[in-house]
Amino acid sequence: MVGFSNTTPVEDDLYREIVLEHYSHPRHRGELETASSRVDATNPLCGDELSLAWRVEGGRISGIAFSGRGCSISMASASMLCEALDGQDMATAADIAARFRSMLLDKGPSDGLGDLEALRGVAAYPVRIKCAVLAWNALLQELAGTAETEP
Amino acid sequence: MIEPALAPLDVARIRADFPILERKINGAPLVYLDSAATTQKPNVVIDAIGNYYRTSNANVHRGVHSLGNEATDAFELGRRRVAQFIDADPAGLVFTRNTTEALNLVAASYAREMLQPGDRIVVTEMEHHSNLVPWQLASERAGLELAAIRLQDDGTLDMDDAERLLKPPTRLLSVTHQSNVLGTVNDLATLTRLAHAAGALVCVDAAQSVPHRPVSVRQLDCDFLAFSGHKMCGPMGIGVLWARPEPLNAMPPFQGGGSMILRVTLQHSSWNDVPHKFEAGTPDVASVVGLAAACDYIDNIGLTAICEHETRLTKRLLDVLTTIGDIDIHGPLDLTQRGGCVSFNVGNVHAHDVGTILDRTGIAVRAGHHCCQPLMQRLGVPATTRASTYLYTTPNEIDALGEGLAEVKRVFRV
Ligand SMILES: Cc1ncc(COP(=O)(O)O)c(C=O)c1O
Numbered sequence A: 001m002v003g004f005s006n007t008t009p010v011e012d013d014l015y016r017e018i019v020l021e022h023y024s025h026p027r028h029r030g031e032l033e034t035a036s037s038r039v040d041a042t043n044p045l046c047g048d049e050l051s052l053a054w055r056v057e058g059g060r061i062s063g064i065a066f067s068g069r070g071c072s073i074s075m076a077s078a079s080m081l082c083e084a085l086d087g088q089d090m091a092t093a094a095d096i097a098a099r100f101r102s103m104l105l106d107k108g109p110s111d112g113l114g115d116l117e118a119l120r121g122v123a124a125y126p127v128r129i130k131c132a133v134l135a136w137n138a139l140l141q142e143l144a145g146t147a148e149t150e151p
Numbered sequence B: 001m002i003e004p005a006l007a008p009l010d011v012a013r014i015r016a017d018f019p020i021l022e023r024k025i026n027g028a029p030l031v032y033l034d035s036a037a038t039t040q041k042p043n044v045v046i047d048a049i050g051n052y053y054r055t056s057n058a059n060v061h062r063g064v065h066s067l068g069n070e071a072t073d074a075f076e077l078g079r080r081r082v083a084q085f086i087d088a089d090p091a092g093l094v095f096t097r098n099t100t101e102a103l104n105l106v107a108a109s110y111a112r113e114m115l116q117p118g119d120r121i122v123v124t125e126m127e128h129h130s131n132l133v134p135w136q137l138a139s140e141r142a143g144l145e146l147a148a149i150r151l152q153d154d155g156t157l158d159m160d161d162a163e164r165l166l167k168p169p170t171r172l173l174s175v176t177h178q179s180n181v182l183g184t185v186n187d188l189a190t191l192t193r194l195a196h197a198a199g200a201l202v203c204v205d206a207a208q209s210v211p212h213r214p215v216s217v218r219q220l221d222c223d224f225l226a227f228s229g230h231k232m233c234g235p236m237g238i239g240v241l242w243a244r245p246e247p248l249n250a251m252p253p254f255q256g257g258g259s260m261i262l263r264v265t266l267q268h269s270s271w272n273d274v275p276h277k278f279e280a281g282t283p284d285v286a287s288v289v290g291l292a293a294a295c296d297y298i299d300n301i302g303l304t305a306i307c308e309h310e311t312r313l314t315k316r317l318l319d320v321l322t323t324i325g326d327i328d329i330h331g332p333l334d335l336t337q338r339g340g341c342v343s344f345n346v347g348n349v350h351a352h353d354v355g356t357i358l359d360r361t362g363i364a365v366r367a368g369h370h371c372c373q374p375l376m377q378r379l380g381v382p383a384t385t386r387a388s389t390y391l392y393t394t395p396n397e398i399d400a401l402g403e404g405l406a407e408v409k410r411v412f413r414v
Helices: A017-024 A072-085 A090-105 A114-124 A126-144 B011-016 B043-056 B066-085 B099-114 B133-142 B159-165 B188-197 B245-250 B285-301 B303-324 B351-359 B373-379 B395-411
Strands: A037-043 A048-057 A060-069 B093-096 B120-124 B145-149 B170-176 B201-205 B224-228 B239-243 B261-264 B269-271 B327-330 B341-346 B366-368 B384-388
Touching: A017 A072, A017 A114, A037 A126, A048 A072, A048 A126, A060 A072, A060 A090, A072 A090, A072 A114, A072 A126, A072 B351, A090 A114, A090 A126, A114 A126, A126 B351, B043 B066, B043 B285, B066 B093, B066 B285, B093 B099, B099 B133, B099 B170, B099 B201, B099 B224, B099 B239, B099 B245, B120 B133, B133 B145, B145 B159, B159 B188, B170 B188, B188 B201, B239 B245, B285 B303, B303 B327, B303 B341, B303 B395, B341 B395, B351 B366, B351 B384, B351 B395
Parallel strands: B120 B145, B120 B170, B170 B201, B201 B224
Antiparallel strands: A037 A048, A048 A060, B093 B239, B224 B239, B261 B269, B327 B341, B341 B384, B366 B384
């Protein structure tokens, strides 16, 4: 009665290969002993928990790591965040974060976002957007020192 | 409990009573397996609410005009109808917004006000946050001890631990009748006997039992019982606290305002009789009328028949989950110890991912911690997927879930 064969494969939009790959082999997963910033994020709706830590040296992120547990989208997104921001200067990091959020929340352009573009499909799943932006909101909150970044 | 004497439910006819079941979700027919969160509503309930507003709406318990009198009659008739549904005296039946508010009422007006520092409240490891957090609040305020009966690995309560805890200084046991995660139906007869022998009262969270199996407060011999209308074909916004007269009469009011008073001066007030003493302000009369219609609807079909139907579906559900493989089922497998609400994990796949893939073909399940974070910690998982049945659920829907879970395994290479 249900036809999974009749629908677009979920791998074409939400669970793109690269997303599942980050989920099963996360980059930068672990603790960062020498962190200069550390922030926790939780999604009380689903119990996802995430910690993000990074070190800034000479205005650049010279180390970044995440830990926690959650769904494929929140974990892959955290892994991709770390990969995208490692080595960036703070202004670029904030800019990437803002453009990533805009891609999901306002269906903004994904030019220059590299692998992060693979999460674009999440925009079509409103309940999952919170998962994709969990790590990014935490980062932006810490950078801005405010809590105004709820989607 | 399983008496195959009854004729099976005419599910096709029942489904025709629920207009929402005709909906398509993401292009596929809705497969609603989330009735433990809230049930769908039959036309008779929707119409009863509409008709009340169209023909009889007025405020209750005030004024002398005829319409006000009609509305008051409808409200009090609703109270008697709902009381009958749980075999209770209507004088002990207090309308609340939901189970949560009913439990908060007991926590605030009984536990916080009437227990002494050092007294103990006992809950269990499987409680919904609404049967845990109110007791935490009351305990902090009144210097009470809060303890939880341990859960065994098979999803049933450790009755040795229950026996250890249900001793002085325990003054109240608050326990769920049926777990909203594990489906476990707790042995209330034994728990109540132990609690009463220790001089403790018993409060039952019946949110998941009253809708699904015959419940009699007289047979349960409990002191408080709470449930929600929206989980039994009734509207959202109406719930019930039933209490024995002894604690209820002695308890101070929960909220102050209109209807709950007898006489008010600028400095002092005296209280109306129970149950009105606990119903401050204008009540949700339309929802009471809707809940009474839901009681009629369920009784016309028969709770025993509904319970049997759900047992058959649960058997099929457990079989399907077992056949698919790589699925951890939480809670008892013995059908005599559980209801139609089954939580599971698919390999290491997060429940959200399971829920999203199922939703793509119209299958609605609950994914998350189910307001039971301590239970999730006990089970060692961040979240589970939960499928739950009701009188309108079909075997085909269970099979559709099976197909959906096979798709989950394919995408996540479990
Ligand atoms: C066992 C149990 N207790 C309490 C509740 C709370 O019900 P409500 O949200 O209607 O107050 C629920 C439902 O969510 C439940 O399943």
